[in-house]
Amino acid sequence: MREYPRNLPEFEAQFTTEAACRDYLLRLRWPDGFRCPRCGHPKAWPIEKTLFQCTRCRYRASLTSGTIFENTRKPLRLWFRAMWWVTSQKTGASALGLQKVLGLGSYETAWTWLHKLRRAMIRPGRDRLSGAIEVDETYLGGPEEGLRGRETQNKALIVVAAQEDGKGVGRIRLHRVPDASADSLVSFIEDVIEPGSLVKTDGWKGYAGLKTKGYRHQVLILSRRNETASDLLPRVHRVVSLLKRWLMGTHQGAVSHEHLDYYLDEFTFRFNRRSSRHRGLLFYRLLQQAVAAEAVPYKDMVAHCRGPKPHGYKM
Ligand SMILES: [Zn+2]
Numbered sequence: 001m002r003e004y005p006r007n008l009p010e011f012e013a014q015f016t017t018e019a020a021c022r023d024y025l026l027r028l029r030w031p032d033g034f035r036c037p038r039c040g041h042p043k044a045w046p047i048e049k050t051l052f053q054c055t056r057c058r059y060r061a062s063l064t065s066g067t068i069f070e071n072t073r074k075p076l077r078l079w080f081r082a083m084w085w086v087t088s089q090k091t092g093a094s095a096l097g098l099q100k101v102l103g104l105g106s107y108e109t110a111w112t113w114l115h116k117l118r119r120a121m122i123r124p125g126r127d128r129l130s131g132a133i134e135v136d137e138t139y140l141g142g143p144e145e146g147l148r149g150r151e152t153q154n155k156a157l158i159v160v161a162a163q164e165d166g167k168g169v170g171r172i173r174l175h176r177v178p179d180a181s182a183d184s185l186v187s188f189i190e191d192v193i194e195p196g197s198l199v200k201t202d203g204w205k206g207y208a209g210l211k212t213k214g215y216r217h218q219v220l221i222l223s224r225r226n227e228t229a230s231d232l233l234p235r236v237h238r239v240v241s242l243l244k245r246w247l248m249g250t251h252q253g254a255v256s257h258e259h260l261d262y263y264l265d266e267f268t269f270r271f272n273r274r275s276s277r278h279r280g281l282l283f284y285r286l287l288q289q290a291v292a293a294e295a296v297p298y299k300d301m302v303a304h305c306r307g308p309k310p311h312g313y314k315m
Helices: 007-014 017-029 076-088 093-103 107-121 184-190 205-213 232-249 257-271 279-290 298-305
Strands: 042-046 053-054 060-062 131-142 157-165 168-177 198-201 216-218
Touching: 007 076, 007 279, 017 076, 017 257, 017 279, 076 093, 076 279, 093 107, 107 257, 107 279, 131 184, 131 232, 157 232, 157 257, 168 184, 168 232, 168 257, 184 205, 198 205, 205 216, 205 232, 232 257, 257 279
Parallel strands: 131 198, 198 216
Antiparallel strands: 042 053, 053 060, 131 157, 157 168
16 A cells, blocks of 8 residues: 555545554554553453553553544544645645534634644654755834844744755754744754754844854845845745735634744645655645644643633734
């Protein structure tokens, strides 16, 4: 059997039953066969449909524990359909759209599922960018150019790293930061860029310490009067304008501060795989990462936005 379905008919033929979905998850979770998470033994008895007991130490390992499918009462088939739909939307998915497509009774469920899936889009311990990389910060929900400063009630400050690939953009990383201080900017760079890489920035003092952290640092300065920041760092600025258009188009610009990180993750996931030949590959990657992601209960996801209505960006 093919690793992943290439199109909708193949998807539908492959995942007709719960058992087929479970087997697929099993192969993704333990690609080289079962391994006891406690003692490493390769043999287990099935106890329930998604529960296995190690034949040596008797440890019970669940197929779904610690993944986004943990404790779900909905069939895996429905989850798979959600993931297929999310990854086959060219631009992005909205909770309302997902609710319609799956026939879910509640908007809240669709919203929770989407956020769980977005969480799975960024793989823990993913590799860092290398080569030549442009880095710059920008505001979302506020004026793009202007004085450097801090995140406010209305504006979020994000840093963008865009890898050079000839004249085009390779892979990207995005992150929200509380301010444009050296602490915030340099720790982002250390998180997402391999030391030894060439980092290109403007002359902001927040980037001054990069050389001491093991990076080659090229500072670009505006030379002509009519030159703008986007001439200096064209890739970052292309990414930022695509991001803004995407937030406007798919989410009507109404993204709350609290959940912006998830949207940035979804954008990054889509952008870095924009040239994948088959949509099915995105589905496969997402599922692969979903069985590796740690579960976050709904209450933790919304806990910090109780009380006043979450603020939405206007762009
Ligand atoms: Zn064991």
